[in-house]
Amino acid sequence: MFGEKDTIQIFPYPVWLFSVDADRVETINQKANAAITQMRQAEPPGIPGAHWQSPNDLQARDEFGELVETISGATKEIFTELRIPTDAFLVTGMWINLRPPGTQHPAHTHPNNYLSGTYYVTAPSGGDAIVFRDPRVETNIISPQFSEQTELNTREIMVPVEPGMLVMFPSWLPHFVPPNQGNADRISISFNVMFESYGETISRPKWTFDQTPEES
Template sequence: MAGERWLEASEVIPMFPTLVWKFLIEAGLRSAIDAKILATLEGMRRELPKLAPGQGWQSEQALHGREEFGQLAACVGNAAKSILRFLRIGCEACEITGCWATVLARGAAHKAHSHPNNFLSGVYYVRTRP
């Protein structure tokens, strides 16, 4: 088959929807989580130069194991279990395999990407600019 023409045409057919769940954590808990995360990230970035416009920074990927992220990790676990129930997966066991922070300066963007070998993926916004 090498060197032979094997493909006549190709197209993308948007047949399968991607479901997106949006959860809003209770206001008091959200404030507590945000305060811990912001303080932790400030500490992690303290010795680093300020981000210039268009630049970004990403933390190490095991934040879910830190005490400061415990409440957020618990909320993520609860959300994941509710999604697995909704999808009727039949098993509610889940594991957070990575959790990191991305800090973007004005003008920076998060590029499209995938998380291979993960059934669920999530994002938590601590602070955004309009």
């Protein structure tokens, strides 16, 4: 009936998975764990078993220098892949999420940034995934009974994660963390990346408008 059939996927959503070098992971994790202990000791005791989040300016602190450097290296690789010829970007925010068993994080995006991501210090079995949700709400208007879930008919895709992994994605892509069903804390460090001087550079018109009168 047909010569050939091709299914092409247009406008794919990128999610980048980086495996950080083991020696770097050891340094980052050691410093992160020490910082967590120090920060939590300085705070009033929270509710036992509740989610804990650190301040959101960790990118400015010396002990997270290796992680910022790692994120910057990953961002440069992504920019090369996306054909973005600049290295003028900043890690604009960075914070730790410590999620004991049973805790989760609802769907959200990261406004006013270009890239976002998470580095995993720990990812216990049962608490080792991030789920991305298709932002095209129209795809759910007609939703037949599918015999099998595939990339072409699902609205949510679960990505398994492991300690030492760096996951990055466009900041507009909704995502959530399912409940930690493991029996240990899930510790992750989330961050945002944005172009430096966005208002002065990238947001300016891309076209040129030549008002020079023609010579007669």
